[in-house]
Amino acid sequence: MKNNEVVQLMHEKVQKQSKKTKNDVFVSVVEELVGEDAVNVAMALSKRKEATDEEISQETGIRLNDVRKILYKLHNFNLATYRRIRDDSTGWFTYFWQINKERVYDLIKSRKKLVLEKLKERLEYEKSKMFFYCPNDGDARLTFEEAMESSFKCPKCGNVLQHFDNSEIIKILEEKIRELEEEMDSTSK
Numbered sequence: 001m002k003n004n005e006v007v008q009l010m011h012e013k014v015q016k017q018s019k020k021t022k023n024d025v026f027v028s029v030v031e032e033l034v035g036e037d038a039v040n041v042a043m044a045l046s047k048r049k050e051a052t053d054e055e056i057s058q059e060t061g062i063r064l065n066d067v068r069k070i071l072y073k074l075h076n077f078n079l080a081t082y083r084r085i086r087d088d089s090t091g092w093f094t095y096f097w098q099i100n101k102e103r104v105y106d107l108i109k110s111r112k113k114l115v116l117e118k119l120k121e122r123l124e125y126e127k128s129k130m131f132f133y134c135p136n137d138g139d140a141r142l143t144f145e146e147a148m149e150s151s152f153k154c155p156k157c158g159n160v161l162q163h164f165d166n167s168e169i170i171k172i173l174e175e176k177i178r179e180l181e182e183e184m185d186s187t188s189k
C-alpha cells in the first residue's frame, strides 16, 4: 500500500464521520434515544405538519397500537408533542401529533458540536505526531514512539518503515472543520 492510498483510506474515515445530512442525524438521534422501531414513525411525522396516530399507521404500515406506543415514547423524550380535540358527541379525544422541531434542532446541533470536537482532537493528534508506515502492510500507521520501539522495522514483516506524510490528512481535516463550522454558523442565525 502506498502512502497516497493510506491517505485515501484516512480521507474516507473522515468523510464518514462528518458527512451526515440533517436527515441522517435526525434518524440516528431517534434511533439512539427511542429505538429503531421509532424511526419510521418519526420520519412519517416529520414530513407532515401534524398527523393522527391512524394516519401514521396507514402511512408506515405499523400497527396502530405500536404507533401509539412509539408516539408516547417520542413524547417522553420531548421529540413529539400533541394537541387534542374533544368530540362533543362521543366525548373522545383525537390527538394531533407533531415533531418537536426545536428539540430535534438542538439535538442535531449538539451532535454536530461533538463531531467538530472529535475532528479538532484528531487534527491536534495529526499535527503533534510524526508517523511511519510499512509499504507492505495495509493501512497501519505507527507513531514515532512505536516505530522507535521496533527499531523502525515493521512489526509484521520486518521491512524498513517509511516516513508517513500526513499533510494531506491535515488538509482534509482542516477543510472538514471549516465546512462544519460554517454550517453551524449559518444554521444558528
Ligand SMILES: [Zn+2]
Residues within 6 Å of the ligand: 134, 135, 136, 137, 154, 155, 156, 157, 158, 159
Ligand atoms: Zn510490513
